[in-house]
Amino acid sequence: MPRGIHVPKEGSMPRGIHVPLVTPFGSDGALDVPSLERLAHHVLNEGAAGLVVLATTGEGALLTADERSTVIGTCRRISDAYGTPLTVGAGTIGTDESIRQAVDRGVAADLLLTVVPYYVRPTDEGVLDHFAAIGAAVGVPLLVYNIPYRTGKTLRAETLLKLLATEHVAGIKHCAGAIDADTLTLLAEGQGVLGGDDAYLYPLLQLGAAGGITASANVAPAAFAAMADAVRDGDAARALDLHNTLLSLVNALFAEPSPSVIKAVLAERGLIADAAVRSPLRPPSAASVTAALDRLRTLGA
Numbered sequence: 001m002p003r004g005i006h007v008p009k010e011g012s013m014p015r016g017i018h019v020p021l022v023t024p025f026g027s028d029g030a031l032d033v034p035s036l037e038r039l040a041h042h043v044l045n046e047g048a049a050g051l052v053v054l055a056t057t058g059e060g061a062l063l064t065a066d067e068r069s070t071v072i073g074t075c076r077r078i079s080d081a082y083g084t085p086l087t088v089g090a091g092t093i094g095t096d097e098s099i100r101q102a103v104d105r106g107v108a109a110d111l112l113l114t115v116v117p118y119y120v121r122p123t124d125e126g127v128l129d130h131f132a133a134i135g136a137a138v139g140v141p142l143l144v145y146n147i148p149y150r151t152g153k154t155l156r157a158e159t160l161l162k163l164l165a166t167e168h169v170a171g172i173k174h175c176a177g178a179i180d181a182d183t184l185t186l187l188a189e190g191q192g193v194l195g196g197d198d199a200y201l202y203p204l205l206q207l208g209a210a211g212g213i214t215a216s217a218n219v220a221p222a223a224f225a226a227m228a229d230a231v232r233d234g235d236a237a238r239a240l241d242l243h244n245t246l247l248s249l250v251n252a253l254f255a256e257p258s259p260s261v262i263k264a265v266l267a268e269r270g271l272i273a274d275a276a277v278r279s280p281l282r283p284p285s286a287a288s289v290t291a292a293l294d295r296l297r298t299l300g301a
């Protein structure tokens with residue numbers, strides 16, 4: 001991990017659009033740092049409120065320890081230059097290993113995006129204990145990454161609200177895959193919710209979400225930032241218009257397992273040098289990439 005302790009910023013609840021950066025690889029499969037730097041500068045120049053690394057979109061679970069360290073160090077330096085927060089993905093199935101990851105990666109993070117323990121399907125009480133233990137072990141605020149369709153663990157609204165009230169938890173990245181009853185309760189009663197499903201970002205913002213972490217913002221950062229700004233400023237017509245345009249782009253970008261289409265679009269646009277993804281992800285079909293590029297053009301981006 002990068003050397004030195006990074007001091008987290010005051011008032012840690014994130015707002016606005018935070019971009020979960022893809023991790024660019026060269027045609028030889030190696031980490032491509034210049035492309036990562038170019039993309040990070042691009043999204044921040046276009047209005048992103050912060051960077052997120054080692055999340056799902058960043059293929060964080062498919063990187064080596066050295067690569068993770070390089071990605072964190074690179075984006076830490078860029079975030080410091082812009083004065084924007086850096087969120088780092090950490091966490092796995094078990095509490096002890098999650099603590100190790102959080103302590104290790106937390107030295108360079110303003111926030112840790114910490115996934116709900118997956119696969120083992122613990123009780124809601126077990127999940128509360130898991131986050132309390134991680135929070136007690138690190139001095140960095142946690143963003144709970146709630147994504148039941150990937151983890152296999154659905155949390156009740158009551159538990160999500162308890163998590164938000166937990167010391168050290170700054171917010172929840174909420175990816176329920178729908179506006180369900182628990183999501184409505186969470187937004188009605190909780191502060192610090194970030195939308196994590198690109199297609200649902202607009203309704204979540206209208207219901208009070210503080211911002212979003214959306215993979216599609218890698219390719220259209222300005223439009224996502226503009227939509228969040230329009231909701232914040234009460235310009236409902238502009239926000240809805242942007243949502244309707246972005247929705248077809250989002251659907252095209254997620255037509256195949258993410259981030260394969262996103263990376264191909266970024267490579268076509270010269271923002272990263274190569275579209276390579278790591279196995280078991282596969283390159284997307286040409287038709288999916290063409291469709292996404294067409295949608296992007298309709299945005300004027």
Ligand SMILES: O=C(O)C1=N[C@H](C(=O)O)C[C@H](O)C1
Pocket residue numbers: 020052055056057058147150175196197198213214215216258
């Ligand atoms: O990388 C992320 O963070 C995101 N994850 C969601 C997913 O896992 O599908 C989607 C979201 O756009 C960003």
